[in-house]
Amino acid sequence: MNKISRKGFLKIAAAAAMSGVTAGALAACNAASSSTAASSGAAGSYTPGTYTGTAEGISSTVKVTMTFSDSAVTDVVVDTSGETASYGAAAAEELKNQLLNAGSDEIDGVSGSTITSDAVKKAAKSCFAQAKGEATVTSVQLPTGDETDWLGEEPDIDEAAITETVDTDIVIVGAGNGGMFAAAYAAAKGLNFRVIEQNGNVQDTRHWVGAVDGFGAQEQGIKMDRAKLLSEVSRYASGKCDQRVVKTWINESAEMIEFVRSIMEDKYGVKMIYTYGDEAKWPAENAEHNTDYMYPEIEYTYDRSSGAARNELLLQYIQELGYDVDFKTSLAKLEKNSDGRITGIIAQSTEDDHFIRYNANKGVLLACGGFPGNPYMMEQLDPLGTSVTTACSYSPSDKGYGIRAAMWAGANLDKEAAPxxxxxxxxxxxxxxxxxxxxxxxxxxxxxxxxxxxxxxxxxxxxxxxxxxxxxxxxxxxxxxxxxxxxxxxxxxxxxxxxxxxxxxxxxxxxxxxxxxxxxxxxxxxxxxxxxxxxxxxxxxxxxxxxxxxxxxxxxxxxxxxxxxxxxxxxxxxxxxxxxxxxxxxxxxxxxxxxxxxxxxxxxxTTEQGIAINEKGQALDNDNKPMPGLYITGDMSGSFFANNYPCLMAGVAMGRTLTFAMKAVKQMAGLE
Structure with a gap:
């Protein structure tokens, strides 16, 4: 695969999440030039020939083929035949005429066909870049994948395209629940770290957190049967989990929820609330019918009438300690050295497309969410869950891009769906x-x-x-x-x-x-x-x-x-x-x-089919060996759930997320 120059590489995952469309594969080919002139530029602006670019539209790969003389666009063919017939497909002729008349990719597009129009612009941009000699791309698949290959290929980014470098100890990718909690813990310990987030703000807070033997249990005199809880989580997963990973949550979630309280309640005065006793379990009548599913690990939340959201407070917390989040910055790929250690990431600004290298001396934590917003991944990785779903409450930016990046680097994805x-x-x-x-x-x-x-x-x-x-x-x-x-x-x-x-x-x-x-x-x-x-x-x-x-x-x-x-x-x-x-x-x-x-x-x-991890939160490779320098938490982490989510153990997923966020920081910083 040829490398992607700065101008030739289109916006990647974050831009897709922001705009609702992602660039697809780019392709270049040379052929005889046409003799019909339609738009012109300065003589010698282009290398004569025919060039093709593609981008992902609504339901297909849109293809634009453009023929150039040395100074003009002489012919355009727009193929949107795979798009919705009454919208995108019908727009092809108008988009072709706009490109011919404009002589650039800066066209208005067609009203009512915004996504298809954007895809045509992106594909045309590739054609112009190739004709100007700015792109040296043969075939690069970007975040969507397609209907038969959701994973695609890792982008190969030219060194000349990386115009900024950041040196730090820990890189945290994602400013959601796991990422912000990891950042807060790292800030509390005075560590050297950076957080990036593809969107322009911290992500939605999932308010409810499950913890074992935390302060609420201690206040009520409740002692969890940890062996029984471990067995129940494993039973829900049909034994397809790593019980050592589950034990990390069981054994360390009390410390996690205490740290949550130290920020929410002690620092910002937001009262922590928890459920216990009859409110936290099914009535005893269920035991007569062998449906005593629930064991009372305690579910913690907080007084939301205050208007507070945990992730917003965590952002405020790290800012007061002199840290911040690099917003509108998207993960492009992980980097590793010759020994296989993950050494950092390459990210891309969604504002001006420039690439940034983040060197991570001690490790990278991926907390990028699952893939519920990516139909390519849903249909191929969870056909059963997809088939019975009629509505959604997921974050639309959760498209599995972190999972893709980890797999490109050699990580092992759980083989069992867990929606x-x-x-x-x-x-x-x-x-x-x-x-x-x-x-x-x-x-x-x-x-x-x-x-x-x-x-x-x-x-x-x-x-x-x-x-x-x-x-x-x-x-x-x-x-x-x-x-x-x-x-x-x-x-x-x-x-x-x-x-x-x-x-x-x-x-x-x-x-x-x-x-x-x-x-x-x-x-x-x-x-x-x-x-x-x-x-x-x-x-x-x-x-x-x-x-x-x-x-x-x-x-x-x-x-x-x-x-x-x-x-x-x-x-x-x-x-x-x-x-x-x-x-x-x-x-x-x-x-x-x-x-x-x-x-x-x-x-x-959400989805919880994620990258396999060990009890320390380290990503595992396809031989289930730890990948040095790479840690995973949240919905993109695996080894914990299979088949489904044990919903009657309220808050267990978020408890797992926050526990492993803290665990990963401890491991990378050498705190345990």
Missing amino acids: MLFDRGVVAPGVDGGYVDSDTAFGGKAFPGTIRQYNPGTQPFLKVNRNGERFANESSPYNDIVYAAAHQPGRVYAQICDANILEDAKRFHTIGCSAQTRNAGEAYVQGKMDEAIAAGALFKCDTLEELADKLGFTGEAKDTFLATVDRYNELYDKQNDEDFGKPAYRLSAIRTAPFYGCWLGASLL
Whole structure:
């Protein structure tokens, strides 16, 4: 592969996240020049010939072929045939004429086809650079990958393109939950470090943190059965985790949550809150049905009515100690020496495209998030989770770029998918699980639901498939019902309840974030329901027959649906679920109007299929040996989860993230 010059290399991952489109492969070829002149420049500006550039559009690779004389663009061919027919594909002729008339890549584009227009501009920019002798690229695949190769190839960046160098001890990539916590700990220890973030601000705070035997447990006299917890995490992962990695969280999360408190509460006066006792576990009735999933590691959060967000406070904390974040700076690739040690990174400014070398004397911590916002990776790495998802609440900038960079450097990606799915993806009748085409989404695909999470969907009400049949025990962890729906028509299901929804929810006593339905009060529940009704995804009816019609049941399916409701009422009266074994206290009558019904699938929050790590947070190579100088935390780290997220262990993922953020800094700085 030829090297990429500064002008020839287009913006990489961060620019993609900022603009919603990424550059694709660039290709150059020489051919005979055309004889038709359309736009001109100074004589000798170009090397005569025909050049081709490509870039990723909405749903395809857009190709622009331009022919040059020594002073003019003489012919342009724009191929957008793979784009959405009524938008991007239809814009080809207009974009061609704009390029011919402008004689540069600075064109207006076509209204309504912004992503395709941007891709054409990027591809044209490559053609002009090649014709001017500025680009020496044959084929470089940048962040999107494509439908058959999500990984692509590591960019080879010309030394002349690197115009800035930063020397430090520790480089932290990502200013999200893991990155900012690592930065705060490093700042508290007075270490020499730099943080980069592809976006212009710190990323969203995930407020809830799971910790074992932390200050809350000590205050309440709770002592965790650590062996039982280790066994339960491993069981959730079907044994596909590294139990030594899990033990790091179990054994060191108390120190982690104490450091959180020292900043949030002690320094900034934001009260820490935690759940315990009956609020933190399923009622004892579940044990009779072998569904005692929850063990009370304590979930910590803080008083959010103060307006505080942990990541914002951590930024303030490091700034007060003389540090900051290099925003709008994106990871391009990792660097390693001849011994295989990771020595730093090459990053790129998303403002002016210049490249920056960050030398890291003691190590690099990647905290770049998962890949829920990348349909190329989702479809190839998690086809099951993708197929049952109808909505999303993920960060759109989480496209797996950190995972790609680590793998280019030789890191080992977990082989088992582990999506964080919530049973809250409410959609209109007739909508299937899985992606739909989108003219505005990255990769041209999006999930169809317009509501990020419909919290009442987690409640264990009656759920039926499109045939009107009940198909599973609804009293389960969040993702169980959506995986059960993978075997049902359309991979979706309807939830049915009556006017006693709030009273039933209080009796159900679900835990974790689903407890909002019972704890936040009538106004919260009514607000969620009104939002879904306005979106055409929830129906409020005076009779069950009307509800069946609104939900789209007809003929035999409608008869089956009504019979299923009758049977469910019968089971409620018996206080015995003879069909699927749901605990009696989680059965509910469906007799009091108004009746409510909606269709649901999964709502995808994030992915946790990540780079394999050891108990010290070091990245592992494909032989599962530590990669010197490289550490991973957060959703892009592996070895902990498989299959799914153990959602009833509230906060375990964020607890893992923050614990390993601290661990990595300790390791790199030689603090333990």
